[in-house]
Amino acid sequence: MFSYPLLTAAEQACLPPLIAEPESIQARFEDSSHQLFACQTTQGEMVLKVCNQKTIDESAFWSGANHLFAADFPASLGEIHLTHVFLEKNGTLKTPAFVSAGVHRFVLTRFLEGKDIDHVTEQWVVQLAAHIAKLHQSSYSNWGTLHKPVFTAEAWASRLHDTLVFLANKQGMSMTEPTLIKALAQIDQIHETQFVPMMLDLRWDQFRGSEDNTLALIDLDAFVIAPRTLDLLLLEYVFTPAQLVIFKQHYTQSHRWPAHTKETACYQLLLFLMNILGETNLAKWMQQL
Structure with missing residues (x-):
């Protein structure tokens, strides 16, 4: 037995x-x-x-997801x-x-047949673009958990502020850190209105590739309803410059690509403090975009 x-x-x-x-x-x-x-x-x-x-x-990831999105x-x-x-x-x-x-x-x-992704093919980038573009067709006025997004758009800035402070304190970051000061100062200028399904921990290791080059998603734990700009910012970190060009070409056939504005530093810091991709050098992380 x-x-x-x-x-x-x-x-x-x-x-x-x-x-x-x-x-x-x-x-x-x-x-x-x-x-x-x-x-x-x-x-x-x-x-x-x-x-x-x-x-x-x-x-740090789940602390951030639970604190900000009530995951x-x-x-x-x-x-x-x-x-x-x-x-x-x-x-x-x-x-x-x-x-x-x-x-x-x-x-x-x-079990899904396939292999772990070590080398990302152009086909997989295109397939992921189609997937994200379709998910973003589901647009919400509220945000939070995937199935019960209860927070209003007006609550986003204050909860983001509280989460950045919470994560910074949890990780021993000084409240005088210039990047943190800059991010917190910019939060009042954020006015998100469009929220979409987002995979908070999107990384290539969460997918598998089949022999026919079909991409499959195997980890579903961390889906939330979040600002579209936050989702696309995460993707800019995940993709290489060449992959990002391909992704944008396909994604923008159905959606506008938002320009980097005042929320960029706030969202970059959030992803860093949540240890999304494992980077430990804050200056290097902030300079990537």
Whole structure:
């Protein structure tokens, strides 16, 4: 008799029976919020993601997501099946089929064939552009969690201010840091009105590529409703200059590309303090855009 690792008997009582001992999958980052396991079941191959609560508690990313967007992770795993449904309807990329989830604890999905992305192809950039462009067709007047965005546009600036101060204090940044002072001073000039679905932790390691060069999205934990400008700013960090040109060519067929304005420094600092891409040099980060 085989058991799902790290789950209680009650948690795995309704899960598909295992036919082999689950195998641990090495996380690509030391601060990964989940432990991953490949599971062979009577219903096919699956992937189990179990929350690492200690890592989540210490995570700058989840601290920022929970503080600013009220993401309520990992309790929000209780609604992650709705995220699967949302992306099937409103996105263009394939996602793993949802099997089960436990509040605060785990997600079980079907395994998606493919390979980890080490070299980004032009086709994948184009596919991601189509996916983001379609997601941005869903526009909201409120923002917050993906399924219940309750915050008004007027609340964005004040919550952003409080989150920057919260994260700076949490990480021991001096309140006299010039970049922080500049960002906080600019917040009153931010007046966001367009909010869209955003994957806060969008990185290439969250995707898989198939043999036919089809891009698939495998990590769905961190979707929120956020300012469109914040989403596009994150993408400017993720892409190389050449990839960004390709992305813009396709994205702007249906959407306008916003100019960098006063909110740029605020959003750059937010992404840095949330440790979005692992950069630790603030000056280098701010000079990238």
